Amino acid sequence: MTSTGTGSHSLADYERPSVAVDTAVLTATAKALFVVLTRFHGDLRLPGTFLRAGETLDRAVRRSLTEKVGLTGLRPQQLHVFDDPERDDRGWVLSVAHLDVVSHESAVHATGAEPVPVTDLPTLPFDHAQIVERAVEHLRAEYRTGADPRRFLGARFTLRDLQRVHEAVAGEPLRRETFRKRMDRFVLPTEQRLEGVVGKPPRLYRHRREGE
């Protein structure tokens, strides 16, 4: 909107909700997808905070991640607003759910962060379980559209490593040959190979640039 209809109303006429942000920070290893939880009064939950005056949602998310789990430099993305008036017994609180992604190493080393496999979640408060579910589904949709849109891997990578990222995101094994063919559109082979490994040395690939 923002129209009050007649103009006779002012913003002060309406009771205002508290607005919080809660973020599912996902990481991927070769074996599974993890979500970063943090401990509050002994229980695990998603990191979150209240939105402050003059602050954007994006900034509130990044501030909460810095404060709660010591993670920075991220690209939060909105997922959904949870708006049940009864969802928080302390009062009227809307929560804007977000998704973000970090490398697994950052998550493991961050103080206050406890990465947990998304397939093995503890009981979470509020709508946090739904948020994780939406975040995973969103990430899966993203990874159906490209090689490594969230850049879990570096500039050069083997197709095997890329496949393991996709398997972690998808939560199921993928056929090797089909996967390679599907990635053909998104990656280009380089002349480099990874040396000193068992088996034929794998070629390193890079992301395909605009119209290559």
Add this chain to the structure above:
Amino acid sequence: MTSTGTGSHSLADYERPSVAVDTAVLTATAKALFVVLTRFHGDLRLPGTFLRAGETLDRAVRRSLTEKVGLTGLRPQQLHVFDDPERDDRGWVLSVAHLDVVSHESAVHATGAEPVPVTDLPTLPFDHAQIVERAVEHLRAEYRTGADPRRFLGARFTLRDLQRVHEAVAGEPLRRETFRKRMDRFVLPTEQRLEGVVGKPPRLYRHRREGE
């Protein structure tokens, strides 16, 4: 969330934003997609309102549509939260953008509603142009997944009419034979035909039910 971190804070410690809802109500004719605008102080804009205490976003959207454009019985869907602290010079106002859909007839007859083709929008205030853009993109994505997910058409319809709906949503002409084959998964032919028309009388189709 909603975690305050230490527990020493209460909800009252934080300034709270006003929260509004703004809705892009879309309609489709054989020729184009329309969005329902309403006039406020002489200018066109999307219908919207402020969220009230104890109200869900969904209810606020439906209330605003009833009040502003006389439309009811809809299924609003969240699109995005617009959160620029400076977006409304009356104060700190978040807007939760929504999408909804009505038949073109309802929109034309509704008092206060002015349907405008989405390809020919006037200048809109706030983020309303972005909201329309997101709504159209969302509707297009929906119509790529089924025959008539938003039920612009009735229980029985010709494939020609269905194609026209899809063309209005997509904003471009579609190939007839390809379209028919694609719809094969979603619709079933009935024995009825539409009589009294020029050319071979078209068969009426219906939506395919669970596992037909």
Add this chain to the structure above:
DNA sequence: ACAATAGTGTCTCTCAGACATTATCAA
């Protein structure tokens, strides 16, 4: 007869899935 619309058939292309084969390393 003719124009107009509905509906079907065929061919090609692309892509996914499944299977087989070749290539190149370490141990």
Add this chain to the structure above:
DNA sequence: TTGATAATGTCTGAGAGACACTATTGT
């Protein structure tokens, strides 16, 4: 030499796009 991994080739089936053809009506 053997085991492990990388990379390629081939076949089949599904679906999209393009084109041609038949069917059935009103005028």
